[in-house]
Amino acid sequence: MSFDGAYARRWLPVEISPVALERALWILVGVSLVGDIVTTFVGLHLGLAESNPVARNAIYSYGLAGMIALKALAIGVGLVCRPMLPRAYRAIVPAGLALPWTIAVFVNIYMISTVV
Incomplete structure (x- = not known):
């Protein structure tokens, strides 16, 4: 770690540009989005319940279209807010989307494994 003025910098074992990092995180957003939708609906078909009340209402009211609309809204908010950040910090947007969806x-998967 080094100290550059007011900012502490951590050096990664591999050099990666902010653009490459953001691109990789957007790919993770896509994979985690599909994974979340698929595993959610598999769990629902096995008798599990959605724990997020907003998502539960959207799914029970509109099905798959409701879930996709919620995901599209989240991505839309991220894309609108992204230009407000300095270029070096724009990767926080896909990271903020991918992290909860990956979790x-x-x-x-764990919940599905308990009922199968």
């Missing part, structure tokens, strides 16, 4: 995939 949800693993939680869903």
